Amino acid sequence: MKIVVIGGSGLVGSRLVALLNEAGHQALAASPRSGVNTVKGEGLTTALMNADAVVDVTNAPSWEPQAVLDFFRTSARNLGKAEVAAGVGHHVALSIVGTDRMPENAYFAAKVAQEEAIRAAGVPYTIVRATQFMEFIGGIADFSTESGTVRVGDGQFQPIAVDDIVAILSQVALAGPLNDTIDIAGPDRAPFAEIVARYLKSVGDARPVVTDSKARYYGGVVEELSLVPLGEARIGQIGLDQWLAQAKRG
Template identity: 50%
Template sequence: MKVVVIGGTGLIGSKVVEKLNRHGHEAVPASPNTGVNTLTGEGLADVLRDASVVVDVSNSPSFEDDAVMEFFRTSTTNLLKAEATAGVTHHVALSVVGTDRLQQSGYFRAKQVQEELIKDSGLPYSIVHATQFFEFMKGIADSATDGDTVLLAPVKIQPVFSDDVATAVGRTAVGTPVNGLVEVAGPEAFQLDELIRKGLAAKNDPRTVVADPHAPYFGAELEESTLLPGPDAHLGDTHFTDWLAQQ
């Protein structure tokens, strides 16, 4: 089975390519580095020739509201059109748990538009909703930093190892389209401020984490369960403390 992985040279994409190839599939990484640009359409027709499945794990190079909306709207539209022409029979996209609950954020509004375009395309699809990756904890801290203080809402979060996300994406890609959502999360939940406090301490980062119920998360205010998956989520095997110890 030929699987084209858009964003296939990135953190998740490279892992998906490696896992699929190891299991006997023909996984082809596609990104601007390999001559495929979903924003312009360059290289799409060629790379999609004879492909059965497309996995989109690409991300916007900018998180600025207008830029991220332009990226997901244009790239997804171009990709779906090219897939329909090429006869692709399964579109898999990676998105985020809680996207529909985080619409105060420009980034998550753009991800919601991406999801709606996929649902309305008429192509068989599966959307994988993942919780925040362990590797993204520093990014969360940086986005919430003011001087030497990190302001975070004391809400629940259930982060997941990127390798476990890649496994879920790969498994979904070679399965039957669900025409709906598949959720993946880590094996345990934390309080967001405590999680970031642990992560920063492990790296000897001197910033102070302060719990603030109204602290925004990439522009959105959080409720207790905003970032948590549902009860049917697939849970990864890797625990945060084990991952942290290996860094």
């Protein structure tokens, strides 16, 4: 199969391209670096020629509310039009678990707009909503630090490793479109503060972590189940302790 990975030079995309090529497929890494710009609509006709599937794992360069909304909405619309013209049979998009449950979070709201554009495009699709990446826990801690203390909401947290995300995206891309959304998550679910504290301890960071019901998650209010799957989900194989041990060795 020819599979075009939009955002193919990033953290998820580069690993997905490598995995698909190792499995004998023709995976193309498409990004502004390779002359493909979905916001401007540049390079899409050539990149999508004879493509069986497209996997969109792009990330917005700016999280400013209007900028991130414009990025995901415009990108999805341009990509959808190009896929229709090229006869692409399956559009796969990486989104976020709970993205429709935290409207005050501008990034989540923009992902909702992206999903709406995907459904309206007329291309058979599968939307894969992932929980927060284990690789981003350190950044989340930094963002949530106030006067030397990490303050996070009192909801549950169930992060997933990027390697698990990549493996599931590969399986989804090679299967038929569901015209639906699926949730994926890591195997460990615990209070937000507990997960962050485990990460910081593993890297020798002494910052205290406290639960604060008023703490915002990039602008959004964190309720008990805001960031975890509410129903059935595909669960990754890599637990947090395993990932932390791998990160130390790496």
